[in-house]
Amino acid sequence: MCNIPIEDKRNYIDWDSYMNSKGEEIKVKNNEPGIVWKDAVTDTWFYLSNEKYNEYINRIVENFGGGLDSHGKVSFEYKKICDFYDIKNFSKLKSLPWRYAEKEKKPAVVDVCRLFVLFAWLYGEVDKDSRINAYKSFFEGSFDNYPKAYNAVKALTSENSIKINQDKEIILIKGGAYKIKKYYLENSKIHDIRGASIIIKHLTEDLIPQEVFESYIEEAVIYSGGGNIFAVVDSDLKKVIEVIGKCEKIIDDYAITLENVFCYYKSSIYNLIENYRDEMKKFDIEIEQKKKLKIYNNIYTRSSLLNNSIKIGNEQIKIECREELTGDAESGACKRCNTKEALYKVDTPDGQECICGSCLHKLKIGRKCKSSFNKDLEDYINKANLQGISFSMPKEIEDIKDSKGYISVIYGDGNNFGKIVNSLENIYEMMYFSRMVYMTSFEATCKAILDSNYSLQNEKKNLKPFELIALGGDDIFLICPAENSMCFSKHLITEFNKKFREVIATDKENNKITLSIGIAVGKYNNPVRNLFEMAESKLLSAKRLERELASKGQNNGSVDIVVVKGTSYVDFISEQSMFPMDNDSFGEFLKLVNKMKSSEIKKSRIQNLVRAKQQMEEESEFQLYFLYNDCKQKDKNKLEKWMKENYFSKGIYRFEAGMMVKDISEIEGKSVRCNVWKDILDIWDFCKGGVSI
Numbered sequence: 001m002c003n004i005p006i007e008d009k010r011n012y013i014d015w016d017s018y019m020n021s022k023g024e025e026i027k028v029k030n031n032e033p034g035i036v037w038k039d040a041v042t043d044t045w046f047y048l049s050n051e052k053y054n055e056y057i058n059r060i061v062e063n064f065g066g067g068l069d070s071h072g073k074v075s076f077e078y079k080k081i082c083d084f085y086d087i088k089n090f091s092k093l094k095s096l097p098w099r100y101a102e103k104e105k106k107p108a109v110v111d112v113c114r115l116f117v118l119f120a121w122l123y124g125e126v127d128k129d130s131r132i133n134a135y136k137s138f139f140e141g142s143f144d145n146y147p148k149a150y151n152a153v154k155a156l157t158s159e160n161s162i163k164i165n166q167d168k169e170i171i172l173i174k175g176g177a178y179k180i181k182k183y184y185l186e187n188s189k190i191h192d193i194r195g196a197s198i199i200i201k202h203l204t205e206d207l208i209p210q211e212v213f214e215s216y217i218e219e220a221v222i223y224s225g226g227g228n229i230f231a232v233v234d235s236d237l238k239k240v241i242e243v244i245g246k247c248e249k250i251i252d253d254y255a256i257t258l259e260n261v262f263c264y265y266k267s268s269i270y271n272l273i274e275n276y277r278d279e280m281k282k283f284d285i286e287i288e289q290k291k292k293l294k295i296y297n298n299i300y301t302r303s304s305l306l307n308n309s310i311k312i313g314n315e316q317i318k319i320e321c322r323e324e325l326t327g328d329a330e331s332g333a334c335k336r337c338n339t340k341e342a343l344y345k346v347d348t349p350d351g352q353e354c355i356c357g358s359c360l361h362k363l364k365i366g367r368k369c370k371s372s373f374n375k376d377l378e379d380y381i382n383k384a385n386l387q388g389i390s391f392s393m394p395k396e397i398e399d400i401k402d403s404k405g406y407i408s409v410i411y412g413d414g415n416n417f418g419k420i421v422n423s424l425e426n427i428y429e430m431m432y433f434s435r436m437v438y439m440t441s442f443e444a445t446c447k448a449i450l451d452s453n454y455s456l457q458n459e460k461k462n463l464k465p466f467e468l469i470a471l472g473g474d475d476i477f478l479i480c481p482a483e484n485s486m487c488f489s490k491h492l493i494t495e496f497n498k499k500f501r502e503v504i505a506t507d508k509e510n511n512k513i514t515l516s517i518g519i520a521v522g523k524y525n526n527p528v529r530n531l532f533e534m535a536e537s538k539l540l541s542a543k544r545l546e547r548e549l550a551s552k553g554q555n556n557g558s559v560d561i562v563v564v565k566g567t568s569y570v571d572f573i574s575e576q577s578m579f580p581m582d583n584d585s586f587g588e589f590l591k592l593v594n595k596m597k598s599s600e601i602k603k604s605r606i607q608n609l610v611r612a613k614q615q616m617e618e619e620s621e622f623q624l625y626f627l628y629n630d631c632k633q634k635d636k637n638k639l640e641k642w643m644k645e646n647y648f649s650k651g652i653y654r655f656e657a658g659m660m661v662k663d664i665s666e667i668e669g670k671s672v673r674c675n676v677w678k679d680i681l682d683i684w685d686f687c688k689g690g691v692s693i
Ligand SMILES: [Zn+2]
Pocket: 187, 334, 335, 336, 337, 338, 339, 340, 355, 356, 357, 358, 359, 360
């Protein structure tokens, strides 16, 4: 077995101490006999003593007693174990490895026992109702009744020495929603956006997996979340087509306009285990093909749930209207989204309106249900022992606005995830990875919210209202008050990078996971959809910069912003801005602006410089103006001097005669000169809390 060979000189982290660490130093391995393994995703080497390993396994088995619940789901109570050990992070415990795996990278116990039961079911060694026995045998280590499933698990977890000795045809099912952002933003009402977010979560975490549980078994679902599902089922094609049809109908019923596709792929247990990457690649190509073939009716959106009552969480929601309309030209366009035919007359918080079916569902669900993220955040705050911090859900976008009436729409996306997904070698690495990505992004977001001056705003410790619309894997989409959104973004990038660095080690710096963010700041009465589109285009330019920096090994996350004053979008491209910026430069820049705000330098002075710069065609003309003007100032007001004393760039800019200068390293002597005053003015009102960075 895997007892440590004496000559082994690796640095092992003691898994037990890592699990229970509350910030103190994590121990390395001691000399007790134990097992060692390499984390499936992070490549970290761990050690766990045999004694401790058995203790953890016993806890799992003890808590296993419940059998199957009323939905046929196995009660696998990690939560109880976590409470016992007082562990805040579930995903950590879920990384407890299966010691009998012969690979360096061992699967998590929680994944491999499910796979074992799935294989047993596929081979006909166990039926749906007696799965609990297969689980028990798995933990007892008595595999006699399940020789084929055991062989499959051994083949999956050994280095090529063991092969599948009896193959079996299977079918893979993959599918879900896409163009999700478009669905969220069909209209700009916060309740409806929240409703859309709740609908998608309900579909992919409850309804779609339930459909697969009921048609097959719980273990058939390998992954479900963020709008997508992946399942492994038996080779009955007729049934698969039926189930796929049902899944598509569920989405069409609930989220009428949400584009979705479900596909199947004929495979075998051998190919799933031995050719995992190739099989997934081929499958993905087929999915892309099918997406192109689907046609959506996005004009007439009749609700098939009308007058039905649906249950989401603890809420019972009736989908109803005052009057059903014929949908002829007279009823006109939907009052809320403006693009689809109005088919229902309903009472809304904005008065009686004629709206479409898609908006009807979002409206009813968004008004009744609490954003599920807010519930998760509440849990996080309680677990982190931050009792006393409270936050309230915004009722309208207006509730999010800061004292000057501004909100920020923030759209973030991780860099380099694709590379890691493509490098996953087998099905259990994928199970482990998808679980870990969600937990890590979630924790980074919570921490950034709490750290960035959202907390401790006043003595009552009320968090500023914000709306987290989507958190799917590495995607983060939220609306918050603008006044401290710059610092929040800086915290979020730093936290995200740090947390992923803890969990995903890569051999190359430029492959490391970082976050890029696009921020659109505007008045609260700007349509959210417009702000989102701007944030999205800023995210793209931030990601472009990050790719450039990655090629030099200087990637640390990036950010780009647009500030819309009033309600019209002014073209900022004509002014050479310092944005997009890497995260380190961004942090320096926020510090600079905050220092300036607390100095003698007045905002009006910066405004004058911006105006002067706009009027002068030549840069040299502006520089002369700047230096001449600066000479006339009293000593404490001299900007050239102040900037040189206060701007210590760790980043890529330096200050020179009234401009920020960035050298373009590829071209000798070539540099870009940026209008720093415009950038300072842009974020002047939105960088509260910057000192604490
Ligand atoms: Zn509508």
